[in-house]
Amino acid sequence: MEFLAHPIVAIVLLLGILVFVHEFGHFLVGKLCGIPVEIFSIGFGPVIFGFQHKETHYRISVIPLGGFVKFYGALPSEEVPSFIKGREFFRASIPARLATVFAGPVFNIILAIFVFSAMVMYGIKQAPAMIGELIPGSPAEKGGLVFGDKVVGINDENIASWKDLQRIISDSPAKDLKIKIERQGQILEKTIATETVDEKEMPGKKGRIGISPYMIPSVFTVVNPEGFIAKLGIKTGERALRANWNGKVYPLLFWRQWSQFLSDVSASSEAKTFELELQNFDPAKDDAKQSDAAVRKLAIELPASFVFDANTFADVTGLSQSQLTFAKIKNPELGNSLQVNDKLISWNGRPVNNLFELGEISSENKQETVQLEILREGKKLALPVKMQAVEVQKLEGKVTLYTLSVEFLGGLVQPEPVEEKFSNPFQALAYGTRETVEMMRNIGGALIGHP
Numbered sequence: 069m070e071f072l073a074h075p076i077v078a079i080v081l082l083l084g085i086l087v088f089v090h091e092f093g094h095f096l097v098g099k100l101c102g103i104p105v106e107i108f109s110i111g112f113g114p115v116i117f118g119f120q121h122k123e124t125h126y127r128i129s130v131i132p133l134g135g136f137v138k139f140y141g142a143l144p145s146e147e148v149p150s151f152i153k154g155r156e157f158f159r160a161s162i163p164a165r166l167a168t169v170f171a172g173p174v175f176n177i178i179l180a181i182f183v184f185s186a187m188v189m190y191g192i193k194q195a196p197a198m199i200g201e202l203i204p205g206s207p208a209e210k211g212g213l214v215f216g217d218k219v220v221g222i223n224d225e226n227i228a229s230w231k232d233l234q235r236i237i238s239d240s241p242a243k244d245l246k247i248k249i250e251r252q253g254q255i256l257e258k259t260i261a262t263e264t265v266d267e268k269e270m271p272g273k274k275g276r277i278g279i280s281p282y283m284i285p286s287v288f289t290v291v292n293p294e295g296f297i298a299k300l301g302i303k304t305g306e307r308a309l310r311a312n313w314n315g316k317v318y319p320l321l322f323w324r325q326w327s328q329f330l331s332d333v334s335a336s337s338e339a340k341t342f343e344l345e346l347q348n349f350d351p352a353k354d355d356a357k358q359s360d361a362a363v364r365k366l367a368i369e370l371p372a373s374f375v376f377d378a379n380t381f382a383d384v385t386g387l388s389q390s391q392l393t394f395a396k397i398k399n400p401e402l403g404n405s406l407q408v409n410d411k412l413i414s415w416n417g418r419p420v421n422n423l424f425e426l427g428e429i430s431s432e433n434k435q436e437t438v439q440l441e442i443l444r445e446g447k448k449l450a451l452p453v454k455m456q457a458v459e460v461q462k463l464e465g466k467v468t469l470y471t472l473s474v475e476f477l478g479g480l481v482q483p484e485p486v487e488e489k490f491s492n493p494f495q496a497l498a499y500g501t502r503e504t505v506e507m508m509r510n511i512g513g514a515l516i517g518h519p
Contacts, residue, residue: 083133083134084111084132084133084134085134085179086134086176086179087133087134087135088110088134088135089175089176089179090134090172090173090175090176091108091134091135091136091137091172092135092137092175093171093172093173093174093175093176094137094168094169094171094172095108095137096171096175097167097168097171098137098139098157098168098171101160101164101167101168102155102160102164103139103140103155103156103157103160103164103165103168104123104124104139104140104141104152104155104156105123105124105137105138105139105140106123106124106125106138106139106140107124107125107127107136107137107138108124108125108126108127108135108137108138109126109127109128109129109135109136109137110127110128110129110132110135111128111129111130111131111132111133111134111135112129112130112131112133112134112135112136113129113130113131114129114130115127115128115129115130116128116129116130123140123149123151123152139156139157139168140152140155140156140157141155141156141157141158141159142157142158143158144158177504177508180500180503180504180507181497181500181501181504182500183500184499184500184503184504185493185496185497185499185500186496186500188488188489188490188496188499188500189489189490189491189493189496190489191487191488191489192487192488192489193485193486193487193488194228194229194230194231194485194486194487194488195229195230195231195281195482195483195485195486196218196229196230196281196483196484196485196486197218197219197220197227197228197229197230197232197233197281198216198217198218198219198230198281198483199213199214199215199216199217199218199219199249199279200215200279200280200281200282200283200480200482200483201215201279201280201282201283201284201422201424201480202214202215202278202279202280203278203279203424204421205278206263206277206278206279207260207261207262207263207276207277207278208260208277208278208279209278210260211247211258211259211260211261211277212258213247213249213258213260213277213279214251215283215322215324216251216324217249217250217251218249218250218251219233219247219248219249220248220249220250220255221247221248222236222237222245222246222247222248223236223245223246224246228486228488229486229488230281235506237262237275237276237277238274238275238276239274239275240262240275241262241263241264241265241273241274241275242261242262242263242264242275243261243262243275244259244260244261244262245259245260245261245262245277246258246259247259247260260277262275262276262277263275263276263277263278264276280424280480281482281483282480282481282482283322283323283324283480283481283482283483284322284323284324284389284391284422284478284480284481285307285321285322285323285349285390285478285479285481286307286308286320286321286322286323286325286326286389287305287306287307287323287349287389287390287393287477287478288302288303288304288305288306288307288308288387288388288389288390289304289387289388289389289390289393289409289411289477289478290302290303290304290386290387290445290446291382291383291386291387291388291411291443291446292382292383292384292386292446293386293445293446294386295382295383295384295385295386295387296370296371296374296384296385296386297368297385297386297387298385298386298387299386300366300368301366302346302366302386302387304390304393304409304477305348305349305390305395305409305477306346306347306348306349307321307346307347307348307349308320308321308326308344308345308346309321309345309346309347309363310345311329311342311343311344311345312342312343312345313329313333313339313341313342313343314338314339314342320344323389323478327376327378327381330370330376330381330385331376333370334370334374334375334376335376340369340370340371340372340374341367341368341369341370342367342368343365343366343367343368344365344366344367344368345363345364345365345366346363346364346365346366347359347361347362347363347364348361348362349361349477349478351395351475351476351477351478351479388411389478390411390476390477390478391422391423391476391477391478391479391480392411392412392413392420392421392422392423392426392476392478393409393410393411393412393476393477393478394406394407394408394409394410394411394412394474394475394476394477395408395474395475395476395477395479396408396474396475397473397474398473398474398475399456399473399474405451405452405453406440406442406451406453406474407444409444409477410442410443410444411442411443411444412426412440412441412442413441413442413443413448414440414441415429415430415438415439415440416435416438416439417439417441423476423479423480430471430472431469432469433455433469433470433471434467434468434469434470435455435470436454436455436457436470437452437453437454437455438452438453438455438470438472439451439452439453440452440453440472453472455470455471455472455473456470456471456472456473457469457470458470458471
């Protein structure tokens with residue numbers, strides 16, 4: 069059955085099913101309305117097999133891209149057999165013709181509802197409704213949301229996954245939302261005012277509070293070789309797994325866990341020595357889990373003078389997170405300017421602190437050459453860098469944008485997905501209907517220019 073996974077085979081099957089269901093809708097409703105059908109074909113082109121039953125010729129054709137239905141007398145000028153006269157399509161009542169015409173898209177909508185319903189009864193993997201990264205100064209951060217919070221409800225509506233969370237926030241520009249979260253076993257409620265931003269994919273406005281389901285892995289970039297932890301031999305590209313401190317094990321797979329751990333140790337009156345477990349990180353295959361790479365252990369002692377400060381601890385420890393550190397230079401033309409393990413600092417003089425900021429700056433870039441500031445082996449360099457041209461389809465037509473053709477080392481990873489599943493068929497149908505309506509709304513908004 070592996071051939072079904074081939075993109076071309078999958079597209080042919082999907083398109084075939086969609087067109088077949090569409091045409092079957094016309095066929096069935098037309099028959100029910102008393103309109104005679106001349107041909108009902110599964111597929112197009114030369115006929116492989118066919119037979120006549122009453123007034124209709126049923127056939128299977130060689131090109132498996134759906135099918136078609138042909139009614140007798142679709143045009144008033146069309147000649148029809150004598151036993152059909154008086155029942156032609158053009159002689160049918162207006163309600164019968166409208167029902168027949170609209171039956172095709174209606175059957176496609178019904179198909180979509182049942183497909184979504186079947187999927188959710190089987191189980192759909194979704195990103196959890198857990199707060200990952202927060203944009204500094206965002207409504208979410210000001211409103212008291214923190215890394216690791218699990219959103220369980222918004223305005224009395226239950227939240228099962230990130231998709232539910234995103235839908236409600238996006239549909240609520242400039243509104244106050246009562247967000248119920250689970251934090252360390254406690255249920256808390258926060259009121260957060262959404263900000264309004266322009267839709268990039270279609271016209272209109274959407275709400276945003278500045279959160280992401282993605283998390284920054286605790287992959288290190290050496291930014292100051294003289295930092296007290298960097299001097300112990302940690303290399304760019306290594307990742308923290310866990311720490312053993314005072315007889316307890318602390319998971320450190322994500323950067324916020326690492327920074328919080330250093331803050332806790334520095335503020336504690338207990339011993340400042342801990343054992344850090346590390347392994348090399350491969351962004352092409354590693355995710356939120358521990359990989360198969362070898363683990364090494366490193367004893368670290370915080371200096372008595374060390375006080376955690378989010379603004380200075382990267383320079384003091386010598387280590388920063390690696391979400392803006394280059395893991396791969398995809399454009400060969402950049403090989404003479406950018407190098408693996410370089411860290412991006414600014415774009416045309418504008419500081420870049422994370423991938424969110426880089427996305428905001430670069431997503432509409434129309435400059436072919438951009439002045440980048442990078443950090444290489446602890447030293448800052450300013451380089452003019454030629455971007456790679458890409459054509460993007462916008463509402464106003466095709467436009468040429470210029471992107472930085474690299475892959476990042478730390479990047480962003482997603483936590484373990486949750487499974488959204490309904491065993492109750494009525495709940496599944498409600499889910500399927502809601503998803504279909506949302507899909508139609510998005511498609512309609514893109515076509516007519518409204519959200």
